[in-house]
Amino acid sequence: MTRRGNWRSRGNTSNRGGPNSFRKRNQSETFCVHFQRGTCYYGERCGFSHNVNKASDFRSNPAAYHPTTHDLDTRNQYFDWKRLLRNGILGSGYSRREHEEIVQFWNGALEILESDSRENHQFLAKDLVDDNLHGYDFILATADADNPEGVRPIPTYNESFLKVITHTSLLDCLSVDSFVGTLYTSFGGTNGDRAIRYLRSICRSLMSKGEETNESVPVISLDMMKLLLNTLYQLLSRVRRARFHDEIPALLDLIREVGSQITETCSKADIDGLERRIEVMQSLIASANRSLFTPRVHEENLQSGSALSSFPLDMQTPGGRHDNDLAEISQVQILPTHGEIVSGNSEYLPSTNFLQPHFLPDTLQRYIDSTFRLLRHDIFGSAKDVLRDLLQQNDLTRFSYFSSKDSGAHLYLGA
Numbered sequence: 350m351t352r353r354g355n356w357r358s359r360g361n362t363s364n365r366g367g368p369n370s371f372r373k374r375n376q377s378e379t380f381c382v383h384f385q386r387g388t389c390y391y392g393e394r395c396g397f398s399h400n401v402n403k404a405s406d407f408r409s410n411p412a413a414y415h416p417t418t419h420d421l422d423t424r425n426q427y428f429d430w431k432r433l434l435r436n437g438i439l440g441s442g443y444s445r446r447e448h449e450e451i452v453q454f455w456n457g458a459l460e461i462l463e464s465d466s467r468e469n470h471q472f473l474a475k476d477l478v479d480d481n482l483h484g485y486d487f488i489l490a491t492a493d494a495d496n497p498e499g500v501r502p503i504p505t506y507n508e509s510f511l512k513v514i515t516h517t518s519l520l521d522c523l524s525v526d527s528f529v530g531t532l533y534t535s536f537g538g539t540n541g542d543r544a545i546r547y548l549r550s551i552c553r554s555l556m557s558k559g560e561e562t563n564e565s566v567p568v569i570s571l572d573m574m575k576l577l578l579n580t581l582y583q584l585l586s587r588v589r590r591a592r593f594h595d596e597i598p599a600l601l602d603l604i605r606e607v608g609s610q611i612t613e614t615c616s617k618a619d620i621d622g623l624e625r626r627i628e629v630m631q632s633l634i635a636s637a638n639r640s641l642f643t644p645r646v647h648e649e650n651l652q653s654g655s656a657l658s659s660f661p662l663d664m665q666t667p668g669g670r671h672d673n674d675l676a677e678i679s680q681v682q683i684l685p686t687h688g689e690i691v692s693g694n695s696e697y698l699p700s701t702n703f704l705q706p707h708f709l710p711d712t713l714q715r716y717i718d719s720t721f722r723l724l725r726h727d728i729f730g731s732a733k734d735v736l737r738d739l740l741q742q743n744d745l746t747r748f749s750y751f752s753s754k755d756s757g758a759h760l761y762l763g764a
Contacts, residue, residue, distance in 0.1 A: 427469045430457040437483030454487050455509040462516045470518040474525035488535050492547045511576040533587040541591025544584050552603045571615050574608050578626045592637035621676040622668025628708040666708050670694040678721045685729050690736050
């Protein structure tokens with residue numbers, strides 16, 4: 350009985366005070382086994398279903414009403430990670446035990462987000478910022494606020510942590526957006542101080558590690574650069590006070606310096622994509638500083654401006670999708686290239702709302718850039734879809750479907 354009670358207690362949450370949410374939520378949907386056998390002694394007090402049709406279905410297919418091995422493994426994986434979250438960090442400052450606990454914690458969180466259980470993704474976002482648990486302690490220990498100026502001595506868990514807080518399962522889910530906002534507020538600290546020091550220390554660690562390592566062995570990867578830029582962009586979008594931080598321009602210059610070390614190993618399109626991302630953040634900072642003004646004591650005839658959405662937007666920038674996805678429109682080939690046609694990535698299309706930030710600060714240049722890209726898409730967009738479908742077919746005699754219904758394309762097999 351003791352072991353059974355301990356097993357049930359693993360699913361309890363600190364802020365619910367009852368049985369675990371999986372069991373409680375699915376209890377009314379699961380039929381009563383005693384009722385299926387003939388008699389249920391609980392009667393109307395039974396929390397399980399007494400549906401006659403469901404009982405007959407169980408007799409024909411009992412396996413469909415029991416959790417699969419994959420479901421049990423996924424559930425146990427989340428409970429194991431949550432036990433770490435509930436216990437907190439047991440080691441003390443900069444100890445090996447603390448380092449191992451942090452590594453295990455963020456690696457476990459990343460494995461949950463990489464799984465196909467969306468339910469666990471939402472539970473993770475909620476529990477990570479629960480005041481009754483120790484998510485804030487793990488974030489604070491990871492950001493290393495007690496050692497702001499030095500190079501991080503143990504950077505092993507940095508990549509896992511950055512992948513967690515920039516994972517698409519968290520950023521693209523509107524139902525957990527408030528929890529993600531709280532996560533970045535905890536990570537950023539006052540006006541983004543903690544996050545800026547953390548990102549700066551990672552850049553310095555990468556720079557120093559690159560100088561000590563053989564030049565033929567790349568230390569800085571393109572994926573790491575994308576993680577750094579995406580983290581900083583999310584910070585500026587969700588912690589708006591960070592846009593006014595005095596050290597943000599220096600941090601962007603440092604990130605650009607780190608990125609200069611991978612120019613020989615990356616394509617020009619990838620480098621353009623990184624540079625455009627930096628320019629978008631510089632545009633955000635410049636726009637925020639332009640909005641600052643000194644209020645007048647006597648101001649009359651106030652005009653109300655249009656309300657802007659405060660929901661963080663996923664800023665798209667040109668570069669890195671294919672060989673013809675370049676920032677400079679003068680370098681873009683007019684006719685679609687083979688790499689552009691077969692690319693599975695969505696095409697970069699700029700927004701026509703000039704109130705949204707853009708990687709080109711000049712309004713006239715932005716207008717010309719947007720007009721060129723949108724006009725080119727209107728002319729060649731449907732043709733690229735048709736050609737992509739054709740190139741993916743091994744036998745054209747059996748091909749009778751076009752992805753674009755409005756392209757007006759016809760297939761002539763005898764031509």
